[in-house]
Amino acid sequence: MTAEKIVTASVxxxxxxxxxxxxxxxxxxxxAAGLNGVGVSLREARVIPDVADVIVATVxxxxxxxxxxxxxxxxxxxxxxxxxxxxxxxFGVPWTxxxxxxxxxxxxxxxxxxxEARLRMAHTPEGATLIRNPVSRAPGFRIGNVFVMAGIPSxxxxxxxxIKHDLKGGRPMLSRTVTCHLxxxxxxxxxxxxxxxxxxxxxxxxxxxxxxxxxxxxxxRGRDAERLAAGTEEVVALVRELGGDPIRE
Amino acid sequence: MTAEKIVTASVxxxxxxxxxxxxxxxxxxxxAAGLNGVGVSLREARVIPDVADVIVATVxxxxxxxxxxxxxxxxxxxxxxxxxxxxxxxFGVPWTxxxxxxxxxxxxxxxxxxxEARLRMAHTPEGATLIRNPVSRAPGFRIGNVFVMAGIPSxxxxxxxxIKHDLKGGRPMLSRTVTCHLxxxxxxxxxxxxxxxxxxxxxxxxxxxxxxxxxxxxxxRGRDAERLAAGTEEVVALVRELGGDPIRE
Numbered sequence: 036m037t038a039e040k041i042v043t044a045s046v047x048x049x050x051x052x053x054x055x056x057x058x059x060x061x062x063x064x065x066x067a068a069g070l071n072g073v074g075v076s077l078r079e080a081r082v083i084p085d086v087a088d089v090i091v092a093t094v095x096x097x098x099x100x101x102x103x104x105x106x107x108x109x110x111x112x113x114x115x116x117x118x119x120x121x122x123x124x125x126f127g128v129p130w131t132x133x134x135x136x137x138x139x140x141x142x143x144x145x146x147x148x149x150x151e152a153r154l155r156m157a158h159t160p161e162g163a164t165l166i167r168n169p170v171s172r173a174p175g176f177r178i179g180n181v182f183v184m185a186g187i188p189s190x191x192x193x194x195x196x197x198i199k200h201d202l203k204g205g206r207p208m209l210s211r212t213v214t215c216h217l218x219x220x221x222x223x224x225x226x227x228x229x230x231x232x233x234x235x236x237x238x239x240x241x242x243x244x245x246x247x248x249x250x251x252x253x254x255x256r257g258r259d260a261e262r263l264a265a266g267t268e269e270v271v272a273l274v275r276e277l278g279g280d281p282i283r284e
Numbered sequence: 285m286t287a288e289k290i291v292t293a294s295v296x297x298x299x300x301x302x303x304x305x306x307x308x309x310x311x312x313x314x315x316a317a318g319l320n321g322v323g324v325s326l327r328e329a330r331v332i333p334d335v336a337d338v339i340v341a342t343v344x345x346x347x348x349x350x351x352x353x354x355x356x357x358x359x360x361x362x363x364x365x366x367x368x369x370x371x372x373x374x375f376g377v378p379w380t381x382x383x384x385x386x387x388x389x390x391x392x393x394x395x396x397x398x399x400e401a402r403l404r405m406a407h408t409p410e411g412a413t414l415i416r417n418p419v420s421r422a423p424g425f426r427i428g429n430v431f432v433m434a435g436i437p438s439x440x441x442x443x444x445x446x447i448k449h450d451l452k453g454g455r456p457m458l459s460r461t462v463t464c465h466l467x468x469x470x471x472x473x474x475x476x477x478x479x480x481x482x483x484x485x486x487x488x489x490x491x492x493x494x495x496x497x498x499x500x501x502x503x504x505r506g507r508d509a510e511r512l513a514a515g516t517e518e519v520v521a522l523v524r525e526l527g528g529d530p531i532r533e
Contacts (some may be wrong), residue, residue, distance in 0.1 A: 050488075051505075052487055052488055052490055053312070053313075053329075054327070054329065055316060055317075055324045055326070055457070055459070055505065056312075056313050056314070056315075056319075056326075057317075057318030058313075058490070059312075060309070060312065060313075061308075063302070063308075063309065063331070064302075064308040066305075067302070067303055067304060068306075069305070070305075071305055077303045077305075078333065079331060079333070079338075080302075080331040080332060081328060081331075082312070082328060082329040083327065084327065085488070089328075111468050111472075111477055112468050112472040112491065113468055113470070113472045113476065113489035114476035114479050114480075114487075114489075115487070115489060116489075123322060129429065140289075145437065148469075148474065150469065150470075150472075152468075152472030152473050154477075156469075162493050170493075171493075171498070181447055181503070187491060187493060189493055190493075205297050208304070210306070219360050219401075219404075220399065220401050220402040221399075223360075223361040223362045223399075223402075223404075224360070224399065224401050227362065227363035227401075227473060230363050230364075231363075235302060237484070238363075238364070239299075239300055239301055239334070239364050240363075240364060241301055241307070241358065242360060243436070243440075244419075244420075244438060249420070256300075256304065263369065
């Protein structure tokens, strides 16, 4: 194997409503799976409140640390929508009316409807490029390695789908899952030995509890299809040897 | 109003399966709502991978920054379950067999079943106190201000419920929601004015899209019931004035 560049990413979920428990985040899993598919490795996600200092500091921390950053939430017209201004502040650039977004809004809103609050949504950090919103009106934007998207899942998904093929990822991560009804404690030793022989694979063990029964999903992930297939065969053999009934998913 | 101490918390969701998009986290919203109910303010959440250095550094960062830290995931018997050892390392204490957990395991497992992998789950950072697991076998634990819990939602919920009343929170955060079918862009100006008059309340505006219709939920949160009621009346009046039909939820 030759060393290959791993392209990394961070997701920032911005919004008090997630931290209060009012809203269950529905965006992370979608972005995570999408990044996986284009060979970008999601290294962390953070949920942070609508607090300017926290947003600015966190954006600056993660954009230096990872190849890509994706934010969700806080780009609407109300007083608590401060993501866009905060990203401008993080990049040290003015927050200005984006000519293209302005044109879009002039075409979409009737005269008199384009009030001050809505016009805020046509502002971006200077130098940003727009991300198309195929569902509603306000666009997202990209500046540097930071992609700023909406919080409403249907809108976020439309935005993410429109940019994900522009990301420069590495080889996509492939995965295989073997499920069985053996408890983790019985598989652990043998599985650890397989992991030690396949340091290039990431082998995870995920217990589950369904219909009154505990079971375990064994997930193998890697970029090399042959190594992945070989590791999976070993896991299947281990489960059989321990008296389990391996199911490939 | 007198200044009151706000008790803060951070949640660490530990697990590659969340970052790969394989699993949708189901724990954050539960913990968030529970903390809210006992007057603890959740200030951030992070999803981090099963990587020792990252876990150790993150635990040390957040335990210094917040009053309480809650972790989920990574306390099973397999090679990828490294949370417990990492927390010991973060606190700079040995990772040792916990006598009480050992006793529990000796009573629960038949002779021969308590193998090395399972015995790992009876280890904790030295000085930790156990968190009861009402669903399966392996306990969680608390050390200092850090609470270490399982990742399986049913188990995590049982653990969290068993410790949440021991937390020393402030006055609980109360909330009121007013829903309407006005777009955010119409409400924004008046809502921002109400927020400016009620700096002690946290007023959020959350657009939604249901059955082909956009609408907005206006959520007011605060610790003082009278101020909250007064602010809510102003929001209801604003929606009416703008021709909307406010629904108190």
